[in-house]
Amino acid sequence: MKKAIVVKIGGSLLKDPTSYLRAAEFIAEVVEKGYNPIVVVSAAKGVTDEIIKAFEEGIERFKRVIEYYSDLAHSLGGEKLVREIYVLARRPLKILEKGVLDEAMRDLLLAFGEKASKIIFVNALQTLIKNVAGVSSEDFIITNCSHGNAHIDFESTRPRIQWLIKNAVENNFIPVIEGFTGMDEKGHITTLGRGGSDYTATAIAALGGVEEVWLITEVKGVYTADPSMGVNPRIVKTMSYNEGDEAARHGVKRFNEKTFHPLKAYPGPVVRVGSYESLGTTITREINREDMKPKIIHSNYSISDSYIAIIGEIVERGALLKKIIELLESENIEIKGVEMHVNRPSILVYISKDNIPKSIKIIHKELIDRGAL
Structure with a gap:
């Protein structure tokens, strides 16, 4: 039986058909190493910002996002995959046609970015691995009703995540879930705030009793400083949960500010942060x-x-x-x-x-x- 691991693929890595295939190849490599990954997928690069602009500019701006994803879908899966994107877009389009957006409707629109990305990634991964299943965050990530910056309800979410991981490992399949989104007790889609896919990944790992979570981005780890400040930063090799939590509080690496909350609340996993080539930063509960x-x-x-x-x-x-x-x-x-x-x-x-x-x-x-x- 393979060892479960949570792997989050950051949106900065998802730009075009080639990048989706590279992400799929990385997951296939993880499987070859003997792991059973639970994959958390972000929206493609820049998509969330485009959807936010659509709040003000209206339906035509949102149609650009649909067109972008449909082009990706056509390249990777043909007309069948394109139809899936357009089916997913029906509800957001109906909301935009009405012209009045409350917080719940905004979250539903934002969630389109992650959900469409997941559909495309599942298709890319299925070209390499047979046992892949896309699962919906609303079925597993339960949150409070704070739209735009929801907190995960750990007690409600935990049994669902444990069931998912148990079934994935026992039946040898790879679940792919969208990050950044969940569902509140009223059945409304919620979003977790910018960088929320990191929060999704650490919550799944902590609540599911998984020993490791990998946060994959385009850089090799957490840096000592922003290179744009004129310094030659180093990669921080080791950090504690407390240090990670403080870094998130101040916006380091655009971690969601809640990323380390589930790790501190439950017996947490080892967090590794880095790129496809190198997981340069290791974050644990305690450090020497x-x-x-x-x-x-x-x-x-x-x-x-x-x-x-x-x-x-x-x-x-x-x-x-x-x-x-x-x-x-x-x-x-x-x-x-x-x-x-x-x-x-x-x-x-x-x-x-x-x-x-x-x-x-x-x-x-x-x-x-x-x-x-």
């Missing part, structure tokens, strides 16, 4: 003392506040804060405020927006490149 150090230097901009977050479980937080203040003051960078929490692995330093890039370079060079504390 020698791995407790600054790991990520991340900036956050807003109209009222801008800050740098130094993320990492750190033994000597006082010494680290003193070092950061000295570094910035030596460059005549005004510190507007500092924020630390007892139970959160980060230090936030508030500075002006204009000083963010320079400050990140300075802090990254000293704390990451030199490893100085």
